Amino acid sequence: MRDTVDITLSVEPETARILANPEVRAVIATEVDRLARRHAADSLMRAVAALKAEAHARGLTDEIVDEELADWNAERRGHQPPPIA
Numbered sequence: 001m002r003d004t005v006d007i008t009l010s011v012e013p014e015t016a017r018i019l020a021n022p023e024v025r026a027v028i029a030t031e032v033d034r035l036a037r038r039h040a041a042d043s044l045m046r047a048v049a050a051l052k053a054e055a056h057a058r059g060l061t062d063e064i065v066d067e068e069l070a071d072w073n074a075e076r077r078g079h080q081p082p083p084i085a
Helices: 013-018 022-057 062-077
Strands: none
Touching: 022 062
């Protein structure tokens, strides 16, 4: 069984009656997990898009950003990037 944590959600009375069924709760819990993860991924993608727009507004191109990220990753891994021709 996967690790889970109980949470409390406020729902309408009819929804609470439906969720009294453990099988329904299990299905709903799976959907809540999926929705929460998708929301987190969407939030990350919006943040990346905002950073990219800011970089473009400052005159950086995708190529410059890609080169900078490659250099940064290489430094973190202890590798020197090949010289730019």
